[in-house]
Amino acid sequence: MFSLSNEIRGYFLSYANFKIILTQTVIVAIGALGMTLIIVSGGIDLSVGSVIAFCGVVGALLIQQGWPVPAVVLAVIVAGGLIGLLNGAAIAGLRMTPFIITLGTLGIARGAAKWLANNETVNYDASPINHWMTTADPFGWALPAGAWIALVLAVLTSVMLRSTVFGRHIFAIGSNEATARLCGVATVRTKILIYALAGCFFGLAGLMQLSRLRQGDPTVAVGVELDIIAAVIIGGASLSGGVGTVLGSMIGALIMAVLRNGSQQMGWPTYFQEIIIGAVIIAAVFLDRVRQARRE
Amino acid sequence: MPTPINTPRLRLSGIDKAFGATQALRGVSLVVAPGEVHALIGENGAGKSTLMKVLSGVIRGDAGTMEIDGVPYIPADTLDARRRGVAMIYQELSLAPHLSVWENIVLGAEPHRFGWLDRAEARQRARGVLARLAHEHLDLDRPVGEFSIAEQQVIEIARALLAEPRMLVMDEPTSSLTQADTEKLFDVVAQLSAHGVSVIYISHFLEEVRRVAQRFTVLKDGQTVGSGEVAATAQTEIVRLMVGREMSDLYPQRSPQFGGPMFALPAGGLEVRAGEILGIAGLIGAGRTELLRAAFGLDPSTVVHTTPARRWSERVGFLSENRKEEGLMLPLSLAENASLPKYKTLARWGWLPVSVLNAATAPWLEKLSIKARDAGQGAGELSGGNQQKVALARLLAYPARVLLLDEPTRGIDVGSKAQIYELIAKLAGQGCAVVMVSSYLPELFGLCDRIAVMRRREVVACKPTTEWTEQTLMTAAVGADTA
Incomplete structure (x- = not known):
């Protein structure tokens, strides 16, 4: 980092680049909010990238149909929530492994997105939604609207996770589901709710993706779930459940964005980026193990 | 001083161990004769497991000496301890539930020729150690997970026996067994003892100690507070050593009044x-x-x-x-x-x-x-x-x-x-x-x-x-x- 030329370092630390990094963080950050709920509850969701693409296509089609903005926003979030609801119902109701179920939905949602979009991008003339993720600052809010939305949601989610009965139940289920059941927690209902709520976050992330691309692309966001999971784990959550914070996950998301942005600024080839991010994920999981060993 | 005719199987003396500021063991001594079943008694936190970790090479003591059959014994790690004849049976069983009985017993010590597994030999060895425990009737080919906890424990002991241990440590072996299975386990321990294997038997249940062990040692707060012949010591005396309180105080006096x-x-x-x-x-x-x-x-x-x-x-x-x-x-x-x-x-x-x-x-x-x-x-x-x-x-x-x-x-x-x-x-x-x-x-x-x-x-x-x-x-x- 310190051997960089002054020119590159100067830009990397500039306000303009800071805005770009924050904007790049938004999609992973909103996804990480949902993923934090799921991972703290002891689960996992691999379908996020596909859900983002699916919801983006749904949004683009509805804009094409001339739906008003609030209705589009609501419909896209509900679409994500419905997929989450199905995931949750299969996982909690049928007692199937989250890894397998969401691996299935990963394929289904991607296929459904391509089907809806006729296997091509869905284009529309213009929409106010397009202004949410641009660094041009059309509203004069210093940061893009998407970043503000992510920030507000992060605060709300953090408070919910820490200081509400629903939030504490998420920790209880992730820590020991048998105990939660014994203590009268409605584990099945709570888990379905967790996946559905997380799905709403993924739907919103899809909307942000749509806003950034200005078109519905059914092939976008492949593998984004891995960035999101990595952000949550880097943020200190444990894959075995019961541990995790929203603040940590947000810092994790920021680290992922800085890594991507930094290596772009350095002009490193994308394969090098991939290697670095892969190594960071492994290091984070290793850290998780060390932390767990210390707790025991 | 005359040289003793019988060298003890195990002699620990002056064992110290500290974790940070906590002194877990203070000058602990323990002597076990060949073929003896020796009960190690003490409340949780008295230092029993720390002592057994030192014995089995998991951790190293800060001071003190250990001898096995008169030879100084300083295990480098658990594998070294096992090689020198000290085997542990832990409270939590460590079997692979999907593998068969014989596969579990020879696991890690499979007989082979140039890397090819010698099944016949492996099965024969498994049957041999089970026979020593009077359990040769167990079906060698059934997955271990299908057996009862008690039978799984016998399989685990059989696995330990394959290495021909001189010293076997059993940590709370009956905590998940029924009365009937406990009886069977006592038979197994007696078999071991008859074959000259010394056993350190850790238990909370004094009735069991009385049944199975010849001698006992009581640990309290990391120190040896007493040892002796089980038969010559009253149970109340052992409890007093353990907790410094009388057995009769264990259960509260009640004058129950029943409602509907x-x-x-x-x-x-x-x-x-x-x-x-x-x-x-x-x-x-x-x-x-x-x-x-x-x-x-x-x-x-x-x-x-x-x-x-x-x-x-x-x-x-x-x-x-x-x-x-x-x-x-x-x-x-x-x-x-x-x-x-x-x-x-x-x-x-x-x-x-x-x-x-x-x-x-x-x-x-x-x-x-x-x-x-x-x-x-x-x-x-x-x-x-x-x-x-x-x-x-x-x-x-x-x-x-x-x-x-x-x-x-x-x-x-x-x-x-x-x-x-x-x-x-x-x-x-x-x-x-x-x-x-x-x-x-x-x-x-x-x-x-x-x-x-x-x-x-x-x-x-x-x-x-x-x-x-x-x-x-x-x-x-x-x-x-x-x-």
Whole structure:
């Protein structure tokens, strides 16, 4: 980092680049909010990238149909929530492994997105939604609207996770589901709710993706779930459940964005980026193990 | 000084071990003769497991000497210890459930020619060690997971025997066994002893020690406080060494006053009254745990249709026999563990800050003399006895009026046991109804007003405690009267 030329370092630390990094963080950050709920509850969701693409296509089609903005926003979030609801119902109701179920939905949602979009991008003339993720600052809010939305949601989610009965139940289920059941927690209902709520976050992330691309692309966001999971784990959550914070996950998301942005600024080839991010994920999981060993 | 004719199998002297500021072992000595079964006794935290870790090479002592058969013994690690003839059987079994009996027994020591597994030889060796334990009838090809816990334990011992150990350490081997299986294990230990293997037998159950061991050593606070011949020492004397208190103080004096029926169990028309402690005895597998779980709505039942949530709201509480797997959320705080069932009553409009949880739990730490920093401490950091008190605190804090307790003192030390007995007696005195499943007969006799016996998922008898003897109760449990 310190051997960089002054020119590159100067830009990397500039306000303009800071805005770009924050904007790049938004999609992973909103996804990480949902993923934090799921991972703290002891689960996992691999379908996020596909859900983002699916919801983006749904949004683009509805804009094409001339739906008003609030209705589009609501419909896209509900679409994500419905997929989450199905995931949750299969996982909690049928007692199937989250890894397998969401691996299935990963394929289904991607296929459904391509089907809806006729296997091509869905284009529309213009929409106010397009202004949410641009660094041009059309509203004069210093940061893009998407970043503000992510920030507000992060605060709300953090408070919910820490200081509400629903939030504490998420920790209880992730820590020991048998105990939660014994203590009268409605584990099945709570888990379905967790996946559905997380799905709403993924739907919103899809909307942000749509806003950034200005078109519905059914092939976008492949593998984004891995960035999101990595952000949550880097943020200190444990894959075995019961541990995790929203603040940590947000810092994790920021680290992922800085890594991507930094290596772009350095002009490193994308394969090098991939290697670095892969190594960071492994290091984070290793850290998780060390932390767990210390707790025991 | 004349040279002793019999060199001891194991001689530990002056063993010290400190972890940071905590002195876990202080000048501990232990002598075991060849072929002797030696009981190592002490409360949780007395230093038994630390001593055994030093012996088996997991950790190294700070000072002291160890000898095996007169030869200095300083194990580099557990593998080295095993090579020098010291094998451990841990409380938690370490078998691969999907592999067959013979595969488990030879695991890590498979006989081979140029990397090709010699099946015939492997099976023969497995059968050989099982025969030494008088268990050659076990089906070598069946997956280990299909056997009972007791049989799995025999398989685990057989695996240890394959390395021809001179010294076998068994850590609480009967904690999950029934009376009948315990008897079989004693036979196995006797077989080992007859083959010249020395055994260190760690147990909380003094009756067992009396049955199985010839000599004993008591550890307290990391020091050897006594040792001697089991047969020549009164049980009360051993307890006094362990806890510095008399055996008779273990069970509280009660003058029970019964109210009306408070709770009906879904078997044999069994009812428990206010102020009553009802014990349920029986062998493991007799359906005692299942009866409590069905009554609480944890397992599906054709007789009762309820859920844990509904039971809690009727102020019925349940204590699981399985503290780690089901009873507690070990990574979470004491406050969360103790108040999970009453989150909804503690919360306002779904709002439940951690400070409210901690404040609601703090008084219980004091009332149950739980040794913890504060209510925010992780449950996993506490000792077994204190963890069990946290699990009980959950029922008290709710507060439950009917207590369904499944093995409430399993795996905890005598001191904590006495405190839990006292607590149960006090609750009954306050008009709670208590149902208590236990495999430990002395505590049923010491605490309960009535004892019901289960056999093959049926309640076969229920009488006031005074009308039972251990003899008649065991007869009812094994069904010898009808045979």
